[in-house]
Amino acid sequence: xxxxxxxxxxxxxxxxxxxxxxxxxxxxxxxxxxxxxxxxxxxxxxxxxxxxxxxxxxxxxxxxxxxxxxxxxxxxxxxxxxxxxxxxxxxxxxxxxxxxxxxxxxxxxxxxxxxxxxxxxxxxxxxxxxxxxxxxxxxxxxxxxxxxxxxxxxxxxxxxxxxxxxxxxxxxxxxxxxxxxxxxxxxxxxxxxxxxxxxxxxxxxxxx
Amino acid sequence: xxxxxxxxxxxxxxxxxxxxxxxxxxxxxxxxxxxxxxxxxxxxxxxxxxxxxxxxxxxxxxxxxxxxxxxxxxxxxxxxxxxxxxxxxxxxxxxxxxxxxxxxxxxxxxxxxxxxxxxxxxxxxxxxxxxxxxxxxxxxxxxxxxxxxxxxxxxxxxxxxxxxxxxxxxxxxxxxxxxxxxxxxxxxxxxxxxxxxxxxxxxxxxxxxxxxxxxxxxxxxxx
Numbered sequence: 449x450x451x452x453x454x455x456x457x458x459x460x461x462x463x464x465x466x467x468x469x470x471x472x473x474x475x476x477x478x479x480x481x482x483x484x485x486x487x488x489x490x491x492x493x494x495x496x497x498x499x500x501x502x503x504x505x506x507x508x509x510x511x512x513x514x515x516x517x518x519x520x521x522x523x524x525x526x527x528x529x530x531x532x533x534x535x536x537x538x539x540x541x542x543x544x545x546x547x548x549x550x551x552x553x554x555x556x557x558x559x560x561x562x563x564x565x566x567x568x569x570x571x572x573x574x575x576x577x578x579x580x581x582x583x584x585x586x587x588x589x590x591x592x593x594x595x596x597x598x599x600x601x602x603x604x605x606x607x608x609x610x611x612x613x614x615x616x617x618x619x620x621x622x623x624x625x626x627x628x629x630x631x632x633x634x635x636x637x638x639x640x641x642x643x644x645x646x647x648x649x650x651x652x653x654x655x656x
Numbered sequence: 657x658x659x660x661x662x663x664x665x666x667x668x669x670x671x672x673x674x675x676x677x678x679x680x681x682x683x684x685x686x687x688x689x690x691x692x693x694x695x696x697x698x699x700x701x702x703x704x705x706x707x708x709x710x711x712x713x714x715x716x717x718x719x720x721x722x723x724x725x726x727x728x729x730x731x732x733x734x735x736x737x738x739x740x741x742x743x744x745x746x747x748x749x750x751x752x753x754x755x756x757x758x759x760x761x762x763x764x765x766x767x768x769x770x771x772x773x774x775x776x777x778x779x780x781x782x783x784x785x786x787x788x789x790x791x792x793x794x795x796x797x798x799x800x801x802x803x804x805x806x807x808x809x810x811x812x813x814x815x816x817x818x819x820x821x822x823x824x825x826x827x828x829x830x831x832x833x834x835x836x837x838x839x840x841x842x843x844x845x846x847x848x849x850x851x852x853x854x855x856x857x858x859x860x861x862x863x864x865x866x867x868x869x870x871x872x873x874x875x876x877x878x879x
Contacts, residue, residue, distance in 0.1 A: 456739040456741060470753070471753065482763045482767075579709045579772065
């Protein structure tokens, strides 16, 4: 049989069918988990941008519970932002950030207080910046700078300055050695905040 | 096991005169005499791309070692059946199979790592070390020996990569596995270039230079 001219075709067919069916089976088996992981990453980022006390070692389930209890899904009235509520009152908004980074798309959230001016935090759930440099945007030292900053009026709500310079109330330090990532993140934040702010303000103050 | 030695075309070196056990020889070949990185200079793309953090590198090394060992085993198991003309297609299929398994596992159970390795997991498929070992060894040797050959080639790749990664993370970020190292995290002026792609070229070139110098010393002695 092995000498027949059609044997290689049959062989390739059988072997491809064999290995592919294992892979198809396994990817079905893990698909749900992969989707849940992606959803959880988004929920975690929303919570991290908002002023909520999270236990430092919170499990995915706890995070998911908190998310379901405290967060309202984006609506046109909130300008596309997730809303943190306490009782009936709006506490803060998690404004989605999205744009091109140095290597790939960066996605995250920036939290804005219900006074529409104070930053409550920032988080990223998708980024492929250079590890150790641009990727530091997702690390606490960079992110914690944003808490309590005030959004400036005009078309540049938040500014990035080189490390070492004196900061105003709406400025943070960029990342040394990651100029590309820093300028792009600055642009993403400002563009998304501006369009969100004008969207919500044009609807009047009753933003919910 | 002299048959093994004769069918080993990847090695340009004369056989050692001393008779070594087959296991010992395979081990020494993969880790040192025929090391994929500094001897054969294969699989350099990933050696340059993922070595700025030790943790990422370790996962990459595990994935590559797993793929090489099991692909070699599978290629060897199928070697009597696989028609000669389509063997490369079959090898690619087998390699892709094991790499996709790793990719699926990372996506489902370690999404953060999957995200930070990005496309490099999938690119293991094109890593020359694996197909090199399949072609040079697995397709003409027994499954057991092929598995060990793949395993030790993977480990040979791993130890060089981990050295590159430790140097890059230490000099570039002052930490190892994310843990700050005294002196390097404080007084040391961090070399940002080590974290950037050029840092990988410098580090790897220096390591290849050092290892080859050691080897050429050995060669002179044995000659």
